[in-house]
Amino acid sequence: MTHVAVSTTSQLAADAAYEVASLGGNAVDCALAASLLAMNTEPGVCALAGGAYITVWKPGSDPLTIDGNVAIPGFGLAAEQRGGGVESVTMDYGGGITTLVGVGSVGVPGSLAAVDTAWRRYGQADWAHIFAPTIRATRDGFPLPAACHYYLGYSGKPIFGRSSDGFNALHLDGELRAAGSTIVIPHLSDSLALIAAEGTRAFYEGDLAGAMLTHVQDSGGMLTAEDLRRYEAIPRPSLRTRIGTWEIACNPPPAVGGAVLSAMLIAFANESFTAWDAQSTGRLIDVQRACLNYRKQKLDLAEDIVAAVAKLLQSAADGQLPGPWASASTVHTSAVDDQGLACAITASSGYGSGEMPAGTGMWLNNCLGELELNRRGLDAGPVGARLPSNMAPSIARCEKQVLAVGSPGADRITTALHQVLVNVLQLGMPLLDAVAYPRIHVDTSGEHDKLAAEPGLDLPPVELPLRSYPEINMYFGGVGVASFHTDDGFDAAADPRRAGGVRVYHG
Numbered sequence: 270m271t272h273v274a275v276s277t278t279s280q281l282a283a284d285a286a287y288e289v290a291s292l293g294g295n296a297v298d299c300a301l302a303a304s305l306l307a308m309n310t311e312p313g314v315c316a317l318a319g320g321a322y323i324t325v326w327k328p329g330s331d332p333l334t335i336d337g338n339v340a341i342p343g344f345g346l347a348a349e350q351r352g353g354g355v356e357s358v359t360m361d362y363g364g365g366i367t368t369l370v371g372v373g374s375v376g377v378p379g380s381l382a383a384v385d386t387a388w389r390r391y392g393q394a395d396w397a398h399i400f401a402p403t404i405r406a407t408r409d410g411f412p413l414p415a416a417c418h419y420y421l422g423y424s425g426k427p428i429f430g431r432s433s434d435g436f437n438a439l440h441l442d443g444e445l446r447a448a449g450s451t452i453v454i455p456h457l458s459d460s461l462a463l464i465a466a467e468g469t470r471a472f473y474e475g476d477l478a479g480a481m482l483t484h485v486q487d488s489g490g491m492l493t494a495e496d497l498r499r500y501e502a503i504p505r506p507s508l509r510t511r512i513g514t515w516e517i518a519c520n521p522p523p524a525v526g527g528a529v530l531s532a533m534l535i536a537f538a539n540e541s542f543t544a545w546d547a548q549s550t551g552r553l554i555d556v557q558r559a560c561l562n563y564r565k566q567k568l569d570l571a572e573d574i575v576a577a578v579a580k581l582l583q584s585a586a587d588g589q590l591p592g593p594w595a596s597a598s599t600v601h602t603s604a605v606d607d608q609g610l611a612c613a614i615t616a617s618s619g620y621g622s623g624e625m626p627a628g629t630g631m632w633l634n635n636c637l638g639e640l641e642l643n644r645r646g647l648d649a650g651p652v653g654a655r656l657p658s659n660m661a662p663s664i665a666r667c668e669k670q671v672l673a674v675g676s677p678g679a680d681r682i683t684t685a686l687h688q689v690l691v692n693v694l695q696l697g698m699p700l701l702d703a704v705a706y707p708r709i710h711v712d713t714s715g716e717h718d719k720l721a722a723e724p725g726l727d728l729p730p731v732e733l734p735l736r737s738y739p740e741i742n743m744y745f746g747g748v749g750v751a752s753f754h755t756d757d758g759f760d761a762a763a764d765p766r767r768a769g770g771v772r773v774y775h776g
Contacts, residue, residue, distance in 0.1 A: 270776040271295050274759035276749035276769065277303040277602040278677070279414060281310060283770030285402035286604060290774035294394035297325060300604035300612040301384050301392065306403045307600040308380060308616050309457060310411040312439060313421045313429060315600045316632040318481070319618025320656070321380040322520050323387045324507055326664040326671065328609035332507035332518035334662070336655060337383020339376035339636040343652045344495035352647050354489035355638065362423035368620045369638025370428050372490030373647060375622050376636040376656060382502040385469045390504070391610070400465035408458035410451035413439070416743060416767050418448035424620065431623030435632060457630025473497045477629055484626035485633070499653065512538045515694050517665045525568045526661030526683055528578040532560045533687040535585040544696065550709065551729035557684050557711040558718060565713050599660060599677030603751040605759070613662030613673040661686060665694065670754040677767070678746035684710045685746030700750050700762040708745040721745070743767045
């Protein structure tokens with residue numbers, strides 16, 4: 270009997286993992302069950318028809334990251350058929366964002382293909398068992414999470430008002446339902462049951478594919494049957510970084526999240542300190558600023574992303590990081606078992622396109638319209654190429670311990686993970702303390718860099734404009750971490766910044 274620990278975005282998702290563990294599932298099965306539940310019960314924040322990365326590290330094997338990120342659509346389309354079906358929406362969310370929604374913002378979804386690939390390679394539970402908790406929750410209703418309610422307060426009408434089924438599920442008499450209200454999205458449980466019975470074929474080639482294509486193409490979007498038929502999740506060797514006695518496996522290129530996290534870890538690895546003080550926090554600010562600006566200036570628009578990543582990592586190793594230049598919607602699950610198998614899954618559907626094909630209950634992504642991440646816009650590159658991503662599901666391993674870790678939080682993913690990993694790997698903090706410890710984030714998204722900070726940190730004098738938060742805040746991510754130590758057993762922690770859940774199955 271395999272024993273499993275999981276940390277994920279809600280207690281409902283953690284309970285799904287526990288249920289699958291009780292049926293003989295390993296860490297990968299449990300992570301998949303929790304992630305599927307989170308994708309389908311966090312309306313606005315995530316959805317099944319988006320993208321995901323899954324990092325798995327099996328003892329005695331090399332770590333692997335399964336790339337199920339959203340791809341650029343349009344196989345078979347002429348040039349004049351591209352670029353339609355979009356609307357620009359500006360919201361006050363996150364200090365103010367502009368995103369593109371509508372069918373033209375929809376990329377080729379890959380989350381389900383990644384789930385299928387991970388299950389076939391590493392799973393031992395039945396496919397139907399992995400889906401059962403999510404089917405039940407979406408059929409009977411689930412509580413509207415507080416994080417979703419917060420985001421929908423900005424996006425509920427301008428984005429999610431584009432579908433009557435979706436809008437009515439989230440609103441009562443035109444007003445957003447209260448946090449904790451029971452949500453039932455019409456047809457969603459039926460769609461999930463179809464996938465559980467027929468496999469991913471139903472989504473990529475069957476009835477659900479037909480519904481998606483009809484909906485998108487009738488309104489001028491770029492998604493084609495060939496896009497869906499050709500899509501495959503891509504297993505890639507994880508990006509590996511050694512810090513002391515630990516080795517960390519991250520998301521490799523073409524995603525940028527793992528590269529930026531690895532560069533931060535390398536640049537900070539030789540810092541000699543026993544607790545956070547003004548000097549070490551100042552160094553942290555410098556490292557964040559250099560790495561995030563490198564991403565903005567070099568990685569986001571790189572023609573050769575592999576070479577650009579290699580240059581960043583070498584610069585970090587040489588202690589010569591370049592100096593500074595003058596989505597928010599993700600869910601994460603971490604799981605480990607007592608056999609040393611670890612799995613980290615991060616999934617996103619962007620800010621949401623607001624589009625829901627009739628009779629499916631499935632919201633479609635707007636990953637082509639995430640302008641701060643996909644800076645090339647609707648025609649982002651060759652058809653079939655993966656879109657840029659901050660997602661960085663990671664696994665750290667040393668002689669006696671393995672831990673899986675990740676976070677939602679757009680460009681705060683890498684800075685949140687870096688600070689938690691420093692707290693655990695370099696300062697030896699217990700997981701809960703490491704996750705709850707106050708954080709900083711250098712915001713490089715605008716014309717000038719800014720610093721955001723939670724209370725309780727010893728900040729040095731800085732020339733950056735400072736935004737101080739009165740308490741810990743979900744702006745700084747929502748890290749989930751699960752660990753197994755051969756001597757000390759399991760540990761798991763969910764971020765107090767964002768309602769999450771942990772469960773440990775002991776058999």
